[in-house]
Amino acid sequence: MHATKQLEEWIDLYGQKLFDRAFYLLSSREDAEDIVQEVYVAAYSAMDNFQEKSSPLTWLMGILQHKVTDLYRKKYKGNPQISLDHFFDNHEFWKDPDGILKNWDTSDASLLDNEVFNAYLEKCLEELPDRWLTLVKLTYLQEKKSTEICQETNIxxxxxxxxxxxxxxxxxECLQFNWFGKGK
Structure with a gap:
């Protein structure tokens, strides 16, 4: 089959699945759309290398994973926007003026099933500096090992x-204020 026709077929068959996965990993519609486009460009360029030892979706997902990793690496290497003043005093001890280090009193083990809680969690994640958010996503969403993350991000x-x-x-702190505490 001609490469262009094959790619058009894959776009129809796998476009939404690739976008859903990219959006899950990146939490940004624009970034997800850009990454999926890059996946198809890379797939078209490497179409001759596809040996059909795996399904096209598996191959495309592999390309997607590499593109997401490259994007995180690029974002992480940008200028850091980290200010630690909020967490440490002049003697480099942890500050806890609002008592955020105390245990939360909740027995609700299914918070992630709560849409309102998820909205607050997403809002709190968006407030993290880009470099921090990158590490959180690589650790908790992609479930990568710390050694692999350190190698990819060069830290x-x-x-x-x-x-x-x-x-x-x-x-x-953000969830304490917005969900569990006084900001709710």
Whole structure:
């Protein structure tokens, strides 16, 4: 089959699945659309290399995964927008003026099934600096190992764990205010 015809067929068959996966990984409609387009451009360029040892969808998803990783790597290498003043005092000790480090009193194990909670969680995730959000998504959405993430983003494991801890604290504070606490 001619490469152009084959690609058109794949766009019809797999376009929505690729977009859904990209949107899940990136949480941005624009980024997801761009990545899917890049996947098809890369697939068209490498069509001769596709040996049909796997399904076309599997091959396209593999390309998608690499494109998402490249995007995260590019975003992560940008200028850091991290300010730690909110979390540490002048002596580099943790601040906790609002008591955000206390345990939440909730027995609801199904918060992720709650659409309103998910909206607040998404809002809180969007407030994270880009570099932090990248690590959170790679860790919790893509479930990559820390060593792999450190290698992809070119950071030390110590820095990785510090950023994850700070991300969790910021998310916790945001959710404490917006969902569990006074902002609700």
């Amino acid at each position: 030390s494991t110590t820095n990785y764990w510090k950023i994850l801890q700070r991300s969790r604290l910021q998310l916790r």
